[in-house]
Amino acid sequence: MNWTNEEKQIFCEVADVFEIPEGAYNFRVNGKSVGRKSTENINIEPKTDVSGLDIHIKPGTKNETVHIPVAISVTGLSEAVYNDFHVGKGADVTIIAGCGIYNCGPTDSTHNGIHRFFIEKGAKVRYIERHYGFGGGRGGKILNPVTELYMEDDTEALLEMEQIKGVDSTIRETKAKLGDRAKLVVKERLMTHGRQKAESSYNVILDGVDSTADVVSRAIAQDVSRQNLKLTIVGNNKCRGHSECNAILMDDAKVIATPSLEAANINAELIHEAAIGKIAGDQLTKLMTLGLTKKEAESKIINGFLK
Amino acid sequence: MLKLIDIDFEVKKGRSRLKILDHLSLEILPNTLTVITGPNGSGKSTLAEIVMGIKTPTNGRIILNNIDITDKSITERAKLGIAFSFQQPVKFNGINVYDLLNIANGELISKEEASKLLKSVGLDSEKYLLREVNGKLSGGELKRIEIASILARNAELLIFDEPEAGIDLWSFEDLTRLFRKLKAMKKTLLIISHQERILKLADKIIVLEEGSIKDQGKPADVLAKIKEEKR
Numbered sequence A: 001m002n003w004t005n006e007e008k009q010i011f012c013e014v015a016d017v018f019e020i021p022e023g024a025y026n027f028r029v030n031g032k033s034v035g036r037k038s039t040e041n042i043n044i045e046p047k048t049d050v051s052g053l054d055i056h057i058k059p060g061t062k063n064e065t066v067h068i069p070v071a072i073s074v075t076g077l078s079e080a081v082y083n084d085f086h087v088g089k090g091a092d093v094t095i096i097a098g099c100g101i102y103n104c105g106p107t108d109s110t111h112n113g114i115h116r117f118f119i120e121k122g123a124k125v126r127y128i129e130r131h132y133g134f135g136g137g138r139g140g141k142i143l144n145p146v147t148e149l150y151m152e153d154d155t156e157a158l159l160e161m162e163q164i165k166g167v168d169s170t171i172r173e174t175k176a177k178l179g180d181r182a183k184l185v186v187k188e189r190l191m192t193h194g195r196q197k198a199e200s201s202y203n204v205i206l207d208g209v210d211s212t213a214d215v216v217s218r219a220i221a222q223d224v225s226r227q228n229l230k231l232t233i234v235g236n237n238k239c240r241g242h243s244e245c246n247a248i249l250m251d252d253a254k255v256i257a258t259p260s261l262e263a264a265n266i267n268a269e270l271i272h273e274a275a276i277g278k279i280a281g282d283q284l285t286k287l288m289t290l291g292l293t294k295k296e297a298e299s300k301i302i303n304g305f306l307k
Numbered sequence B: 001m002l003k004l005i006d007i008d009f010e011v012k013k014g015r016s017r018l019k020i021l022d023h024l025s026l027e028i029l030p031n032t033l034t035v036i037t038g039p040n041g042s043g044k045s046t047l048a049e050i051v052m053g054i055k056t057p058t059n060g061r062i063i064l065n066n067i068d069i070t071d072k073s074i075t076e077r078a079k080l081g082i083a084f085s086f087q088q089p090v091k092f093n094g095i096n097v098y099d100l101l102n103i104a105n106g107e108l109i110s111k112e113e114a115s116k117l118l119k120s121v122g123l124d125s126e127k128y129l130l131r132e133v134n135g136k137l138s139g140g141e142l143k144r145i146e147i148a149s150i151l152a153r154n155a156e157l158l159i160f161d162e163p164e165a166g167i168d169l170w171s172f173e174d175l176t177r178l179f180r181k182l183k184a185m186k187k188t189l190l191i192i193s194h195q196e197r198i199l200k201l202a203d204k205i206i207v208l209e210e211g212s213i214k215d216q217g218k219p220a221d222v223l224a225k226i227k228e229e230k231r
Ligand SMILES: Nc1ncnc2c1ncn2[C@@H]1O[C@H](COP(=O)(O)OP(=O)(O)OP(=O)(O)O)[C@@H](O)[C@H]1O
Pocket: B011, B020, B038, B039, B040, B041, B042, B043, B044, B045, B046, B047, B087
């Protein structure tokens, strides 16, 4: 595959890919698939009606990986991509998505990625999604991901989603519906700077008996950036839900965190924790006593917080 | 090594001002072990924080090796060779013990070196090196890690604020041995403590009361006086 330096940088940042990865993959660059491979257990097919992929993972597939990173390196490109993951019974796989935009031109480039996961009984999915933008043009780098999970009984999903740098505007939407004993763990990391805007909403519906959800969102807002975080957990059965929203506020940034819990069953246990504040003073002081400057200390604290 | 000259520290209390340290002067000679003791609230931690630059005195000067450091930042003082072990160790997110020791040292240290540091505070590095320095650690564990971070600094003047707090009785012996070893390494130590066994290690004990020095001298003399008063 012939990648430009910017494209290489994107794939490196969003998917840790330096060369062709093992397992199934699809690389998308500027609206086109530039490399695709299916394996015996994992079949990747382009959709015929809209842009996107159908990814079928055979029942029982274990320890396999799917890479589907996306790069946009031109200005003025706007795309919507629909990827559906059908994860067969008892499978256990890692899916590495992520998108990076390099825009040094005058017009916005936008990627709207709509990912749906149909997770069949007993299957486990680890989903890693990183978003990244760079390039100094006037055009925005815009990423709007929608993630939907339909989790059957006894399934597990671990979502690690981060947006660390360079994305001017994002509207993130995550929805999940859980069956009996299904388990959802979400780790979201968001950092905004400059004039960036980020919105992230979660709607987790615990329908199944003994289903559990643990949604942890950590955010850092710097400069004059804005963030709006909405976390909703609905408990319709005997279930446990925990959500946590922790934000560090810097400079003149603004963060709105709206937790919401809806319980419709007497045995639903739902907890929400939320905290917004500046960098902890005692942490700064401690690191400065170890010889770091204030700036260095801040960056250590931020990096740790986003881990 | 360190001179405090006429230090005042005041805080606002409603309309009036509350004096926490009152015309305090003292000198700490190089390669000595000084223990500051005194009742709760007498100003011991405040004094240490003023030396480290965490608090700014209302009045007075701080001299380190003939340099006036009164207006220097915490970072500058750290770089000039002062290290400070907090009374209440600080907890972090996403920073593990190894990271902290590396930050403290200023350079990347090997895992072996880090293990040695942990061993000297009685922690098994297998178990602790990659643990996050957060609230999941016990008070005593955090305190030991805090002390290890000071040892990693290679500073000249080491200040420990109640190092014994939270450390179990069984390990007390190790802690006193550690202080003796540091002294043998030509370090200058300033330890805040309520523990007789640590007071006994001192070349000089300073007794603070309501922000002033009430007494100072050799352990035998000072301890005798304290015991006399208690009677
Ligand atoms: N910012 C502040 N505002 C009000 N009072 C303060 C402030 N800082 C310190 N003090 C007061 O100063 C006094 C000295 O506090 P300090 O922490 O130095 O005591 P200490 O001798 O270390 O006590 P301990 O043995 O309990 O650790 C206390 O009465 C404390 O409440």
